[in-house]
Amino acid sequence: MSEKGETCRHSKTEKIQMKKDKLKKEPTMQFLLEVVEILTNYVKKTFDRSTKVLDFHHPHQLLEGMEGFNLELSEQPESLEQILVDCRDTLKYGVRTGHPRFFNQLSTGLDIVGLAGEWLTSTANTNMFTYEIAPVFVLMEQLTLKKMREIVGWPDGEGDGIFSPGGAISNMYSVMIARYKFFPEVKTKGMTAAPRLILFTSEHSHYSIKKASAALGLGTENLILLKTDERGRVIPADLEAKVIEAKQKGSVPLFVNATAGTTVYGAFDPINEIADICEKYNIWLHVDGAWGGGLLMSRKHRHKLSGVERANSVTWNPHKMMGVPLQCSAILVRERGLLQGCNSMCAGYLFQPDKQYDVTYDTGDKAIQCGRHVDIFKFWLMWKAKGTVGFEQHIDKCLDLSAYLYNKIKNREGYEMVFDGEPQHTNVCFWYFPPSLRSIPNGEESRERLHKVAPKIKAMMMESGTTMVGYQPQGEKVNFFRMVISNPAATMSDIDFLIEEIERLGQDL
């Protein structure tokens, strides 16, 4: 027995050595499976509330190197064993964005089917520009975009669209297409071929509209910011007044962006009233539903985007409210042909007309990109796995949780809501007043001190690693917390935990 045992089994040291030897060789399936083990352990821990959301270090600390984790690149290869350690350390010093208590961004959570979809996408490692090399993905994109257009409410899902690398680029597309629709000669002659073009968007809208106006040569001064009500929604009368003013100055109002779910307040601009004005003055209406588009999947909440079917284009990021892994953003266009007309350059080496299949399926010439990452598969796969009803349940649940948070703190001592009334989206914006601030009368001193509260609490949260939530100022309002919920793993107990944590960390400030 003893002899047999010795020949069959290896000592622990021997096993480690064998593992080391194996890993010195070419990376193989074995190596990949070792990485998978690291990743599945990470995923399990992500969902475990006793795990920290992050293990915070300052840039200089990580740059100096943490116990064997050296970011520097070198001439000679590292062993695969060290590569595995590097993978572990990369995750260790990162942030668990799927953790049930990570509330810092609009994109949170870690959907297992979506993750599997993304792993398959990386394995397929192809490019969306032609049907030739991405037949299945190109068709999935086409069908999914049609489905999204149906949900927007365009007849028979007609129109066009494309997945782009994020909401900012989707919004940029919308401005480009609007310009092409009204002034197609800009494509060949440049902006000097057009009159002075004016864009309109709310003070509360996403900064990508401003980035687009700069990039596309319109100029940020030709982007007019619209006033909002106390809830952050555009005041339509202000839009009309500014349209008239622009026309009187000899400019051409080109484009209005209505936000469906603003970044900070989660406000929905009144699309129907804005659409009336756009129709009256013949202006392109874009709806930026990067954040709020997901609510279209919910019978209970989709009324907040009422009128979206009147838009000429819509941005909708499934990687936000629908829990799809990053990146997944669609720009939808009501009129067919504009995307192609605006962007096509007919590169002969990529889009040969004499291929054996129907080349209208090639998508590359519609894009401002050439190569384009496959963003569709994970979304398609999640839709298959959840069904439309699954997305609806997820969205309704997140909105219920935010209502729970709102009701919990609206009359709680030490809290003040940034705006009155139940939030339209999952954004709950509030100030926390530490006990020492509660007795100070409103005034400059109080404001100055309150402005520092959220950053201080946030810093402590990050250092203790227990939870993460965003904060920012807005206009005249000093720093406040912006809570958002898009994580399917979050529950009421996590909301309770956040509030306890704010109070624990903030009580002595």
Next chain:
Amino acid sequence: MSEKGETCRHSKTEKIQMKKDKLKKEPTMQFLLEVVEILTNYVKKTFDRSTKVLDFHHPHQLLEGMEGFNLELSEQPESLEQILVDCRDTLKYGVRTGHPRFFNQLSTGLDIVGLAGEWLTSTANTNMFTYEIAPVFVLMEQLTLKKMREIVGWPDGEGDGIFSPGGAISNMYSVMIARYKFFPEVKTKGMTAAPRLILFTSEHSHYSIKKASAALGLGTENLILLKTDERGRVIPADLEAKVIEAKQKGSVPLFVNATAGTTVYGAFDPINEIADICEKYNIWLHVDGAWGGGLLMSRKHRHKLSGVERANSVTWNPHKMMGVPLQCSAILVRERGLLQGCNSMCAGYLFQPDKQYDVTYDTGDKAIQCGRHVDIFKFWLMWKAKGTVGFEQHIDKCLDLSAYLYNKIKNREGYEMVFDGEPQHTNVCFWYFPPSLRSIPNGEESRERLHKVAPKIKAMMMESGTTMVGYQPQGEKVNFFRMVISNPAATMSDIDFLIEEIERLGQDL
């Protein structure tokens, strides 16, 4: 024994039922591991030359549904079992871009470490815009960009840069930054604040420069195409003549793009001579090294980019010649501050100045995107695993293989090279004349028939699924094959196979 056996073991039917039951439930680690099994089987087959490169179907066939593979999305969820089938089918009807006989694109191959890196990236599921939520990735990007700038040859790797969603967007950045450098007021006032700006690029350059000129409001007519020599390289004298002409017309020459590795011929424009002209006339010099940038890693081949250190900006796509999974493209900028100046909008809700860490590490305001996919990690991990020397070996090997192909066919019966002399990059461009065409004298009939040869052979290749190689016309030249080699799995035997296959499929045309 029999009783024991019955309680311990389950019949095959029972086992299948148990598996089904398990998969009806919530997706778990078990589901993820089942997907991993599908993926690792796929990877193994990808490297197996007896496997087809693709199983071609027309769009209408896939849309009609293939034996249980239904692309349509529905209201209700599918079982996880069906989801696994969907994953298998998605791969089955796709294209194996990592197959040693896939030569169709500039991006080929499937690096196991890169793949592992991408799986980790999807699992971390975070966003590059702030250090706060991507501390490790942000630092990796910073260090890697610095290393790339050192390799370009900028002193101490000084400068700036960012990873973008592909070479087209990187090239678009270069035009934006050039415009900002010389006419910063365009950011606020639009293109009307600038004189007529002219861009220059070669006839053989990538169409993304043209897309950028349209998108950014410069207009494609203000992009001047430069003549090339018979090898597809810019003729510097033509550049200077056209610069002078533009100035005489009162326009302002703003930007010259020199291509390092053109898409079709793999030509390297003479950067030093172009740089002389740019310096003389104070014009921004961009080097589009999306395809050829990788050669900088090779001591043997980097001389082809001689002068690149004089460029103001450089596009370099590790996802092409360096075998990094899609997407991975960098725009490098010599002067620090321009990227930030050009794109920053200082969104208060994202980039709070009062964070507890050094916020200069936040990268979001440099980008035209808001959210930005983590493209760095797979590249960083591959660099760790291969070392600089590993990339060099890969590049040298691919160039050796293309020299092998060139030498094999340059005097072979039935072949004609599109341009004379050994290719500069791995692009080998050639016509194949089926026997029936060899006796026909040069002329219109011969040209017309030759034009149809490559598409026909390509269609047959795809239908038999044995290999894939690109073709296109170029200027007056009728359709020819463009062979490119970037796949580390390719060997001389695969080159031999391609030639045999062209001859097998083409002999009766």
